[in-house]
Amino acid sequence: MNKLDELMSDVADYTENHPYLQHITEVVETIRAIVFHQGEAASESPFLRDYIEIKRYMFAVVLAVLPATIASIYFYGWRALAMIVVSYVAGGIAEVAFTLVRKEEITEGFLVTGILFPLILPPSIPLWMVAVGIIVGVILGKEVFGGTGYNIFNPALVGRVFLTITFPVTMSSRWVPPLTGGWAGFTQFNVDTITTATPLGVFANSGTLAPLRELFLGTIPGCLGESSALLVIIGGVFLMLTRIVDWRIPVAYLGSVFLFSTLGMFLWPNQVAPPLFQLLAGGLLFGAMFMATDPVSSPTTKEGRWVYGVFLGVMTVSIRAFSGYPEGVQFSILLMNMFAPLMDEMVMTFRYGPVQKPYK
Amino acid sequence: MNTFGLDLTKLDDDEDLKFRTIRRVDQVTIPLKGGFGSTLNPSVEVGDEVEAGEIIARDDQSLSTPVHSSLDGEVVGFTEINYFHEETLEDFENTVPGVRIKANPDQEVTGEGVSWQKEKPANLRELLYLAGLTSFGQTGIPTEFRSSYFSPSEVEEIVINGVRLAPFTRHRVDYEEEFSAYKKGLRILARCFPNSQLHFALDEEAYKSIDSVSSSQKIKAHSVAEGSYMERPKMLARELVGVDELDEGGFLLDHGVLALDEFIPLAAYRAVAKGIPFVRNRFSLAGPGAEASLYEAPVGAPVGNLVKNEIRDGGSYLDIMGGPLSGKKLESLELPLGKEFDSLVRLEEPKDTDTLAWMQTGLTRNSYTNAFFSALVPGKKKEADTGLHGEERPCVYCGYCSEVCPVDILPFQIYQTHTHDMIDEVNRLQPQRCVDCGLCSYVCPSKLPLSETIKEAKKSQPGEVNNYVNYEETEEGLRPKDIGSDQGRGEEVE
Numbered sequence: 020m021n022k023l024d025e026l027m028s029d030v031a032d033y034t035e036n037h038p039y040l041q042h043i044t045e046v047v048e049t050i051r052a053i054v055f056h057q058g059e060a061a062s063e064s065p066f067l068r069d070y071i072e073i074k075r076y077m078f079a080v081v082l083a084v085l086p087a088t089i090a091s092i093y094f095y096g097w098r099a100l101a102m103i104v105v106s107y108v109a110g111g112i113a114e115v116a117f118t119l120v121r122k123e124e125i126t127e128g129f130l131v132t133g134i135l136f137p138l139i140l141p142p143s144i145p146l147w148m149v150a151v152g153i154i155v156g157v158i159l160g161k162e163v164f165g166g167t168g169y170n171i172f173n174p175a176l177v178g179r180v181f182l183t184i185t186f187p188v189t190m191s192s193r194w195v196p197p198l199t200g201g202w203a204g205f206t207q208f209n210v211d212t213i214t215t216a217t218p219l220g221v222f223a224n225s226g227t228l229a230p231l232r233e234l235f236l237g238t239i240p241g242c243l244g245e246s247s248a249l250l251v252i253i254g255g256v257f258l259m260l261t262r263i264v265d266w267r268i269p270v271a272y273l274g275s276v277f278l279f280s281t282l283g284m285f286l287w288p289n290q291v292a293p294p295l296f297q298l299l300a301g302g303l304l305f306g307a308m309f310m311a312t313d314p315v316s317s318p319t320t321k322e323g324r325w326v327y328g329v330f331l332g333v334m335t336v337s338i339r340a341f342s343g344y345p346e347g348v349q350f351s352i353l354l355m356n357m358f359a360p361l362m363d364e365m366v367m368t369f370r371y372g373p374v375q376k377p378y379k
Numbered sequence: 380m381n382t383f384g385l386d387l388t389k390l391d392d393d394e395d396l397k398f399r400t401i402r403r404v405d406q407v408t409i410p411l412k413g414g415f416g417s418t419l420n421p422s423v424e425v426g427d428e429v430e431a432g433e434i435i436a437r438d439d440q441s442l443s444t445p446v447h448s449s450l451d452g453e454v455v456g457f458t459e460i461n462y463f464h465e466e467t468l469e470d471f472e473n474t475v476p477g478v479r480i481k482a483n484p485d486q487e488v489t490g491e492g493v494s495w496q497k498e499k500p501a502n503l504r505e506l507l508y509l510a511g512l513t514s515f516g517q518t519g520i521p522t523e524f525r526s527s528y529f530s531p532s533e534v535e536e537i538v539i540n541g542v543r544l545a546p547f548t549r550h551r552v553d554y555e556e557e558f559s560a561y562k563k564g565l566r567i568l569a570r571c572f573p574n575s576q577l578h579f580a581l582d583e584e585a586y587k588s589i590d591s592v593s594s595s596q597k598i599k600a601h602s603v604a605e606g607s608y609m610e611r612p613k614m615l616a617r618e619l620v621g622v623d624e625l626d627e628g629g630f631l632l633d634h635g636v637l638a639l640d641e642f643i644p645l646a647a648y649r650a651v652a653k654g655i656p657f658v659r660n661r662f663s664l665a666g667p668g669a670e671a672s673l674y675e676a677p678v679g680a681p682v683g684n685l686v687k688n689e690i691r692d693g694g695s696y697l698d699i700m701g702g703p704l705s706g707k708k709l710e711s712l713e714l715p716l717g718k719e720f721d722s723l724v725r726l727e728e729p730k731d732t733d734t735l736a737w738m739q740t741g742l743t744r745n746s747y748t749n750a751f752f753s754a755l756v757p758g759k760k761k762e763a764d765t766g767l768h769g770e771e772r773p774c775v776y777c778g779y780c781s782e783v784c785p786v787d788i789l790p791f792q793i794y795q796t797h798t799h800d801m802i803d804e805v806n807r808l809q810p811q812r813c814v815d816c817g818l819c820s821y822v823c824p825s826k827l828p829l830s831e832t833i834k835e836a837k838k839s840q841p842g843e844v845n846n847y848v849n850y851e852e853t854e855e856g857l858r859p860k861d862i863g864s865d866q867g868r869g870e871e872v873e
Contacts, residue, residue, distance in 0.1 A: 021732060021734070024732055052770060053737075054734065054735060055732050055733070055734055056732070056733045056734070056735070056736040056737065059729075059766065059767050059770075060697065060728050060729055060764075060765045060766055060767065061765050061766070061767050062708075063708075063828065063830075063831055064699075064701075064703075064704060064705055064706055064707065064708075064817055064820075064830065065703065065704040065705065065817030065818075065820050065821050065830065066697065066699055066703050066704070066706070066708070066724075066726055066765045067387075067390065067546065067703045067704060067726070067763060067765070067821060068765075068766065068767050068768055068820070068821055068826070069745070069746050069747055069748075069768070069821055069822045069823070069824070070741060070744040070745060070746045070751060070768045071746045071747065071748045071750060071768075071769075071822070071824045072737060072768055072769025072770070072772075072824050072825075072826065073769065073770075073772045073775065073824050073825055074737035074769065075737040075738075075750055075769075075824075076748075076750070076775075076777075076824050078737055078738060079748075079750045124770070126772055126773070127772075128775075166773070167772070167773055167775075168772070168773030168774055168775055168776075168825075169773070260749060261748050261749040261750045261754070262384075262747065262748040262749055262750075262779075263748060263750060265778065314775050314776050314777045314778070315775055315776055317776075319776040319777075319778045319781070319789075319791065319792075320778070320781070320789070321778070321782075367789070367792070367807070367808070370787075371807050371808060371809055372807065373807070374803050374804055374806075374807045375803065375806070375807065376803045
């Protein structure tokens with residue numbers, strides 16, 4: 020063991036036996052495990068194990084959103100990074116507090132929620148609102164259900180929907196045009212406070228469509244992470260190629276949006292936007308690649324994932340077209356999260372038959 | 380092994396085996412039970428002189444197979460051996476009594492064979508019994524001598540498993556040199572059960588080195604390619620023979636399938652055509668901790684002595700009997716070579732510290748996901764150690780386990796329902812289909828004990844009652860333990 024590891028081990032041994040410092044042991048041990056990764060050997064067969072583990076799984080997702088994150092700083096200044104830091108700190112405290120009280124091990128699930136949450140928020144909402152949102156998301160979206168692995172809903176989306184409903188004006192009016200040209204946001208902390216509307220908002224009001232090129236490259240207003248469709252797609256494809264994310268969900272979701280909006284465009288031309296615009300505008304790409312694919316809250320079976328993606332597409336286009344909200348991704352994903360266990364149950368019943376209870 | 384997107388081929392370096400024959404050892408300890416069957420009482424005492432190939436324990440009235448001395452020598456004592464049994468009898472005590480024999484210098488076993496082409500099947504079966512071969516196979520090879528729960532007429536298919544695709548598994552037969560004798564062994568086995576069909580399965584590479592197996596319709600050879608999982612006897616039976624009833628559980632012979640390992644035909648040839656009983660066993664040694672070798676040695680010889688020149692000592696290693704994915708951990712190599720000992724795998728233990736392992740590029744780290752740089756260099760040899768490579772975490776429902784499962788069950792769901800005691804839910808998911816391949820536990824990012832849990836879940840299945848828990852030794856030998864008609868699941872609802 021190297022010196023730092025030994026030092027931490029000694030600290031942990033000391034605090035374990037000290038009457039008031041037990042919780043520090045847990046934190047120190049967690050950091051030791053994360054950094055130095057004690058290699059335990061398999062004690063039962065199989066004796067060979069894959070090198071993938073949850074830390075790397077989460078790390079791969081963070082890597083995939085990194086391009087979009089850096090772009091968010093480019094477009095909106097260093098304030099974007101401040102939002103991310105606030106999200107990690109506030110949410111991290113909530114998560115660690117719950118885990119310690121429950122006497123469980125601190126797990127890595129929050130690594131991903133912490134970065135995804137700010138990326139789906141408007142760029143100039145107050146930082147305290149980011150903190151409130153992530154704390155509600157972590158507590159009501161994950162911890163009350165049992166913590167990592169037990170949540171029904173995507174915690175980041177629970178936080179966002181909470182903010183949307185509790186602070187509707189702020190959440191719908193803090194869109195600002197992104198900075199472009201030269202070093203853009205890297206030279207500023209904040210963006211100008213000229214508020215504007217998102218492309219979906221503009222369409223909902225007046226039926227005007229933003230140019231596809233701008234939607235693709237990111238020179239249009241939107242949430243922190245969704246501006247550049249190109250970078251989101253790159254991140255998503257990376258996740259699909261590494262098998263971290265099941266390709267069926269984004270393909271089914273986006274395909275269903277494409278088909279349903281093509282159909283809708285003819286049936287309800289004033290309400291349903293054309294397919295390519297639908298795909299590139301708003302948080303659809305981000306949601307399809309990073310939010311809908313959260314493995315815990317989405318169905319686990321292959322067939323279930325197809326059904327989930329298709330229904331998500333229909334819901335998103337419908338909410339965008341027929342409801343008061345210009346963007347439907349967050350609500351569709353949460354609604355379909357509710358149905359995910361049912362979809363898995365249907366697949367299992369189809370494959371294996373229903374559960375029989377012949378014995379008391 | 381390359382199956383359902385999981386590539387394990389580059390863990391092993393495929394070095395050629397060196398064949399080592401050990402003729403002489405100083406002392407052997409013969410277990411009084413080898414494979415399927417009851418433990419026998421010895422018919423020799425301390426001080427008796429025995430010959431190589433002589434039967435030293437036999438009981439035709441109990442479910443058993445005779446035990447032979449593997450060397451000429453003198454009986455010097457009796458001892459208890461800490462021993463592993465076949466999967467079917469896992470819940471038995473792990474100690475087996477053994478006979479210690481001190482060897483005389485002259486070791487050659489000679490015998491008189493018969494012209495097996497003319498022998499009646501019942502006589503051939505008797506020869507197999509007297510040679511000690513009938514304890515192989517999941518429930519023994521059926522003969523008229525109570526060597527198995529089943530009778531010879533129940534054998535409809537014979538499956539010889541020569542598939543060696545998993546990493547660090549090797550063939551126990553040199554198909555190039557020994558194939559003419561081997562073919563005769565196949566024909567002898569086929570003749571023992573004249574109404575059955577014999578299937579001989581080899582992995583593609585070994586299949587290329589053999590010539591035609593037989594002109595008889597009763598013997599078919601199969602080449603097994605990568606891409607589907609065929610290592611386990613039950614899986615081979617399911618695929619080759621198409622027996623879907625195997626999914627219902629129970630023993631293989633419940634469905635008429637007798638599954639034997641690839642060495643048995645050669646042993647059958649020696650027994651019948653040469654009159655030499657099964658007193659010399661073969662096992663392969665492979666892994667990063669040893670020089671790949673194939674040993675043939677007397678039954679009862681101390682394994683540690685046999686392999687001492689080929690095992691590497693500079694480091695921390697784990698010895699596994701069987702394959703790395705479905706074998707059993709050996710606490711030490713100081714045990715006698717038993718009849719069912721077929722392979723030894725020596726894997727490296729992981730290093731104590733691996734700084735920021737989850738952020739490393741991982742050029743030599745194998746994974747089902749492509750989240751390591753090893754995905755970019757598929758031809759490079761990968762590391763193989765026994766480390767978990769992570770801590771146990773809650774299930775995240777990634778679905779990898781069900782993607783690599785060869786029999787289409789949902790390991791994660793069986794795990795969740797079993798650990799929450801939802802018995803009816805577990806039953807619906809058909810855990811008895813599991814072939815114990817271990818691939819689900821291999822891929823799990825949360826390091827859950829999926830394979831172990833499914834084994835536990837199988838014990839509560841009606842079809843699997845016979846396979847796991849419920850046999851006990853009585854005066855008459857092995858008997859099913861009486862657990863009542865409800866099979867341990869409660870009272871039946873009217």
